[in-house]
Amino acid sequence: MEDKKAIVVGISGCSSSGKTTLARLLRDIFSNTFILHEDDFYKPEEQLPVKDGLVDWDCAEAISVPDMEAALRHIHQTGTFPTFIASKEDQNTIGACPVPDSAISAQKARVASWLGPGQPGRAVLASGVNICLLDGFLLYTPAVAPVMAGLDIKLFLLVSRSKATRRREARDGYVTLEGFWKDPPGYVDHIVWPNYAESHAWLFEEGDVEGRLRKDVLRENGIQAQVGSGLDVDMSTTLEWAVGVIMGELERLVLGKGES
Known part of the structure; x- marks a missing residue:
């Protein structure tokens, strides 16, 4: 691994797919972890494109990609949250946690065991590397290739x-630079879902974002998903999957396990 002070974990998917919920759970399960939100890189509202008469918050043109690149460089170099970002995302509500306390406790115990004496997690922890969870609706698409x-x-x-x-x-709405945004009627049908489908078609067979993922494309781009589990997997199962992936990838990236 390069001399990075932090490992950046991208958590992406359609708006309302559970990204922020998962990020907050993972932050509480793994030590030395903080969250960066793609939503904190929105351009001012007056600079956003308009589609079908509606302000489009859900496209690559709405995000300052250079600012995201700068933030990722800072995180890799320092291992810390960029102080030049005034995050508003944690002010947004996401509703009650869908994962029972018992399932969260089980994952905390799993990670605690992995961090125990003689376990690989102990060596990862000893390396001093931090974890940044980047939560974003648009991380895996050619339009934001530098971020990916x-x-x-x-x-x-x-x-x-x-x-x-x-x-x-x-959802109630979203805190923005200018104040507060509430989706107007028809926003999901006219903006959110069509943009998601267009940006992520390349990951799916025949471009059907409710169909089967292209395993070859995922592998070539290092993207991990719950292949074969179908849509709308419950968050408890998703949390267990994510914890396992992160532990395995940390071992590979920090300790070189599994590398040829």
Whole structure:
């Protein structure tokens, strides 16, 4: 591994696929971990594109990619949260946690065991490397290739159109640089889902984002997903999967395990 002070874990998927919920759970399970949100890199609202008469917050043009690149460089070089970012994302509500306390405790115990004496996690911890969880709706697409290249571990969450729509429409709204944003009627159908489908079609067979993932494309780009598990996997199962992937990838990246 290069001389990085932090490992950046990308957590991406459609809006309302559970990214922020998963990031917050992982932050509480792994030590020396902090969250960076793609939403903190939005351009000012007056600079955002308009689509079908609606302000489009859900496209690559709405995000300052150079600022995200700068933040990732800072994190890799220092292992710390970029002080030049005034994060607003944690002010947004995401509803009650869907994972029972017992399942969270089980994953905490799993990581604690991995960190025990003689275990690989102990060596990872001793390296002094921190973990940054980058939560974003648009991390794996050619439009943000420089950002994707800066991610060390890439997790991709799947969701059906119906569940994404239901969860998005249930949200109160979003804290923004200018104040507060509430989705206007039809926003998911006209903006959110079409943009997600267009940006992520390359990861799926025949471009169907509710269909089967292309394993060859995932492998070539180092993207990890719950292949074969279907859409709308419950968050307890997703959490268990994510913890396992991160532990294995940390061993590979920090300790060189599994490398030829």
